[in-house]
Amino acid sequence: MNTYLSMKNYFKMKQVHPYPRLIPTLFIGLLLQFNWSCSQHPLVKSIENSSQYTTVGTIFKSYCTRCHGEKDDLQGGLDLRSPSSIAEGGKSGPVILPGNAKESLLFEMIHEEEMPPDGGKLSPKQIKVIQDWIDGLES
Ligand code: HEC
Numbered sequence: 001m002n003t004y005l006s007m008k009n010y011f012k013m014k015q016v017h018p019y020p021r022l023i024p025t026l027f028i029g030l031l032l033q034f035n036w037s038c039s040q041h042p043l044v045k046s047i048e049n050s051s052q053y054t055t056v057g058t059i060f061k062s063y064c065t066r067c068h069g070e071k072d073d074l075q076g077g078l079d080l081r082s083p084s085s086i087a088e089g090g091k092s093g094p095v096i097l098p099g100n101a102k103e104s105l106l107f108e109m110i111h112e113e114e115m116p117p118d119g120g121k122l123s124p125k126q127i128k129v130i131q132d133w134i135d136g137l138e139s
Pocket of ligand 1: 060063064065066067068075076077078089090091092093095105106109110115116117118122
């Protein structure tokens with residue numbers, strides 16, 4: 001009975017609105033599109049999927065995010081707290097070139113001991129972890 005009624009309504013609606021499904025379809029399409037454009041920087045997926053990201057994220061949290069994320073005033077325009085903010089890069093542009101640590105600004109700066117700038121140095125092992133992580137990221 002219920003089904004019958006709703007079928008009846010559906011046909012009634014169909015007479016008034018010739019394309020009753022067009023609007024919801026468009027709406028869902030727009031939502032998907034929006035979601036896609038927000039999350040689909042390919043580097044974000046690659047960072048999320050990398051097995052070393054847990055270790056790297058911990059290093060960033062201990063040595064970097066007090067200047068790169070935790071305060072309103074982002075140093076160098078760079079937020080190192082999440083895969084998407086890392087993928088966004090800083091005021092100079094991308095800081096990570098997936099698969100190529102040596103050409104990545106972030107690696108250069110820790111390798112040259114420019115970052116962190118106030119003495120809290122990374123150990124050679126931590127620098128190597130970050131290097132291997134960037135080299136292993138898919139572009
Ligand atoms: C004490 C604060 C401080 C800490 C801690 C710090 N940074 Fe920085 N960082 C800065 C400042 C200031 C700049 C901007 C330098 C400039 O533009 O001359 C910067 C810039 C950068 C840039 C360049 C961003 C761009 O787009 O130009 C990278 C990459 C970077 N930092 C990585 C790191 C990493 C990785 C760590 C942790 C290992 C770290 N920083 C820790 C203060 C800090």
